[in-house]
Amino acid sequence: MIGVFKPMKMGVCTDIRLLCGGLCLMLSSVVHASEINIYSYRQPFLIKPILDAFEQQSGIQVNVVYVRKALVRRLEVEGDQSVADLVLTADIGPLYALKQARLIQPVKSPVLRRNIPVKYRDADSQWFGLTSRSRIIYTSTLRLAADAVGRYEELADRRWQGRVCSRSGKHKYMLSLISSLILANGETATEQWLRDVKANLARRPGGNDRAQIKAISDGVCDIALANSYYFGKILTNERKPEQQVWAKAVRLVFPNQDDRGAHMNISGIALSRYAPHKDAAIQLMEYLSSEQAQFMYAQSNFEFPVREGTPRAELIETYMGEFKEDERPLGQIAARRQQALALVEKVGFDD
Numbered sequence: 001m002i003g004v005f006k007p008m009k010m011g012v013c014t015d016i017r018l019l020c021g022g023l024c025l026m027l028s029s030v031v032h033a034s035e036i037n038i039y040s041y042r043q044p045f046l047i048k049p050i051l052d053a054f055e056q057q058s059g060i061q062v063n064v065v066y067v068r069k070a071l072v073r074r075l076e077v078e079g080d081q082s083v084a085d086l087v088l089t090a091d092i093g094p095l096y097a098l099k100q101a102r103l104i105q106p107v108k109s110p111v112l113r114r115n116i117p118v119k120y121r122d123a124d125s126q127w128f129g130l131t132s133r134s135r136i137i138y139t140s141t142l143r144l145a146a147d148a149v150g151r152y153e154e155l156a157d158r159r160w161q162g163r164v165c166s167r168s169g170k171h172k173y174m175l176s177l178i179s180s181l182i183l184a185n186g187e188t189a190t191e192q193w194l195r196d197v198k199a200n201l202a203r204r205p206g207g208n209d210r211a212q213i214k215a216i217s218d219g220v221c222d223i224a225l226a227n228s229y230y231f232g233k234i235l236t237n238e239r240k241p242e243q244q245v246w247a248k249a250v251r252l253v254f255p256n257q258d259d260r261g262a263h264m265n266i267s268g269i270a271l272s273r274y275a276p277h278k279d280a281a282i283q284l285m286e287y288l289s290s291e292q293a294q295f296m297y298a299q300s301n302f303e304f305p306v307r308e309g310t311p312r313a314e315l316i317e318t319y320m321g322e323f324k325e326d327e328r329p330l331g332q333i334a335a336r337r338q339q340a341l342a343l344v345e346k347v348g349f350d351d
């Protein structure tokens, strides 16, 4: 059999070496013309239908390794022996880190340039956003008026003492938001913002985004930060219907609509530096920016398609409508990530 390497079909295993022992490294130089290997931070169920559609149309087999953490380190260790063609991430952070570590390469594709707006792709064409999401403010419908909070900056107001919930300031979603505040307001003002928000917290930072929404529903706090798509996920959660109750307790506030717009993040893709199936991988990247794939991809997780003119999920139209996005390039925001982490540690946000 040519190209014996078979990482796995659609993310069953999280570690290639676990699956095939030492054989992978030996076999990785065997290039099978009609397959692509993806290392993915995105969960298999989100991408499977789209990749299935691509396989059907192109005849190219797509293998996915679902990675939970340390993707950058893994590609570093594997070096030019890596079988990875593409990396899929759920945040700008890893894409920026991969570029800094020289583990991805530019893709000069007129199709990607046309389909993906400038703000959602790297200036050097090394990473590309596929879906976007906003980190928004959730407020209690029961205890707060609709116009009680309108800007990220207002979370620092004294009047919200003991009424704000947040996950760890070191989580990638928080670091992106804090980076955007540094870009907008400067480092000194953002340090003060972090101190003041910390002073307003109802409890120590912790839990995931859903836990912040639940905390509002439980009456622990009145204001929280979480990504926009979680609203769709909990509102439609039939496996855990209690989450639908949380969704009904909150209002979605897209912040800073009268100034720079709501902070946006992306799920994205990049071509690995040593991609063994480069041409096929670029073909898949271009497919993912097509209208059909954009619609399916964004719909699967209640995210926003990055390609202009692509219809959004019905639930998004109903609950989120149109809003003003922060238009500053995500690359400029990601460049402030280390600064953001240093501030979080300096003010002891999580302590």
Ligand SMILES: [Fe+2]
Pocket: 090, 227
């Ligand atoms: Fe998420």
